Amino acid sequence: MKNVINATLSLSKEEMREYGYQIIDHIVAHFDTQEEKNPVAMASRKDMEALLMEEVPLEATNAQAVLNDVMEKIMPNSTIVSHPKSYSFVPGPSNYISTMADTLATGFNIFSGGWAASPAAAELEIITIGWLVEMFGFPTEKGGGLFTSGGSMANLTALVTARRVKCGDDFSKAVIYLSDQAHSSNIKAIRVLGFKKEQIRIIPTDIEFKMAVNKLKNAIAKDRLEGLHPFCIIASAGTTNTGTVDPLDTIADICKTEDMWMHVDGAYGGAAILGTHGKELLKGIEKADSLTVDPHKWFYQPYEMGCLIVKNHKWLSETFTEKPEYLRDVEGNESEINFYDHGIQLTRRFRALKFYMSVKTFGLNSFKAAVQYNLELAEKVEGILRKSAKWEVISPATLAVINFRYNPIGKNFSEKKLDALNQEISKQVIGSVEALLVTTVLQGQVVLRMCLINPRTTLQHVQETLDCCEKIAATL
Numbered sequence: 001m002k003n004v005i006n007a008t009l010s011l012s013k014e015e016m017r018e019y020g021y022q023i024i025d026h027i028v029a030h031f032d033t034q035e036e037k038n039p040v041a042m043a044s045r046k047d048m049e050a051l052l053m054e055e056v057p058l059e060a061t062n063a064q065a066v067l068n069d070v071m072e073k074i075m076p077n078s079t080i081v082s083h084p085k086s087y088s089f090v091p092g093p094s095n096y097i098s099t100m101a102d103t104l105a106t107g108f109n110i111f112s113g114g115w116a117a118s119p120a121a122a123e124l125e126i127i128t129i130g131w132l133v134e135m136f137g138f139p140t141e142k143g144g145g146l147f148t149s150g151g152s153m154a155n156l157t158a159l160v161t162a163r164r165v166k167c168g169d170d171f172s173k174a175v176i177y178l179s180d181q182a183h184s185s186n187i188k189a190i191r192v193l194g195f196k197k198e199q200i201r202i203i204p205t206d207i208e209f210k211m212a213v214n215k216l217k218n219a220i221a222k223d224r225l226e227g228l229h230p231f232c233i234i235a236s237a238g239t240t241n242t243g244t245v246d247p248l249d250t251i252a253d254i255c256k257t258e259d260m261w262m263h264v265d266g267a268y269g270g271a272a273i274l275g276t277h278g279k280e281l282l283k284g285i286e287k288a289d290s291l292t293v294d295p296h297k298w299f300y301q302p303y304e305m306g307c308l309i310v311k312n313h314k315w316l317s318e319t320f321t322e323k324p325e326y327l328r329d330v331e332g333n334e335s336e337i338n339f340y341d342h343g344i345q346l347t348r349r350f351r352a353l354k355f356y357m358s359v360k361t362f363g364l365n366s367f368k369a370a371v372q373y374n375l376e377l378a379e380k381v382e383g384i385l386r387k388s389a390k391w392e393v394i395s396p397a398t399l400a401v402i403n404f405r406y407n408p409i410g411k412n413f414s415e416k417k418l419d420a421l422n423q424e425i426s427k428q429v430i431g432s433v434e435a436l437l438v439t440t441v442l443q444g445q446v447v448l449r450m451c452l453i454n455p456r457t458t459l460q461h462v463q464e465t466l467d468c469c470e471k472i473a474a475t476l
């Protein structure tokens, strides 16, 4: 296409076919062969500049050459988050049906902002959100929500809504509470909302990493005495570090007594509701006013897909409805939801489609089996680690996350030495590019963390990675 101006930016039917089929072939090959590849991509800024840096191209380049270049230089320099040995940070197992659904949604470029632009897209979002509302035990009549780009955006949307409903326009005295294990996106959201440091209470966690309820109650009481307005508690349903679920029932009671908003961040762990003991594991989650779940994590969806559900969908429309003049003609009636009135984005991609097509194609029972498999795999890994003389479990298998460290019996290494040892094991495992296994810090200890939400990760994969760690440790 050199020196050709293509002012309509279009291809012939044959060109489109040939190009598209190649891309499908690449994607299928990726799904089919990723296990044979190494999951870790490591490159410095300098490496990437040398490989990719260029001025904006004014002239056309042959389409095939561009595609070949992308396949050669860009895809292999990206970590494979759906690889069975990607244990960090939160893997993205994804699935092929949803991948194709995203391709369709993008191909038709469906505007998922308002009813008028695509009634079917809006209806499908209402339906799939309805499935989630029911799954989590939220009120099916009044409950609602929307899909977002991810958990961060869902948390932000929730907190804007909480503040609007509980504080109205004056939030100068408002105070918000979250634990020291809450996900960083919550603090980011609080900052975006413009709260001052004095309006945020970070509540310590207990020995099991749960929000310490007594300390929470003390903080609220003290703030009341000072004339402040405690308005929202953010509880975690599956912290990213350890999978720990805060005492949701108790926090719900506090919220009720204190007339506070209960937001549950279940971005990581919410999907455990599909496990056989889901309701037990996440007891009290149905009492939340708002709940974040992240289908692009443990509902096996490709990026980007987060979700916020709320007890009363009117809270969202009351918070986010703005009517510019040019949208007047497209309002429709009240039951015909304009999702741009339920959140921050106006123009939105059609996220509901992938959720819909994958759940319908595989059946929810397949998703349940996958989640159950993940939960049990983590428990089996815990069993292996406990029986080994070399490993110590630091935080037991909880919602498919396990934290452990190399600490061989009889060696009596100092804490400092253990930290250095485990840090080095992680570094060398990643350096080998065979597995993505990173450390986290729990109660001051450097530990290794496995997040086992890939349904294609087997006990053998894990065993191979542990063997690899032991081999490295033997040389240290």
Ligand SMILES: *Cc1c(COP(=O)(O)O)cnc(C)c1O
Binding pocket: 090, 149, 150, 151, 152, 153, 155, 183, 185, 236, 238, 239, 240, 265, 266, 267, 268, 269, 294, 306
């Ligand atoms: C991942 C995560 C988030 C952020 O979600 P994104 O989709 O990455 O924006 C929020 N909370 C928890 C608990 C998470 O694990």
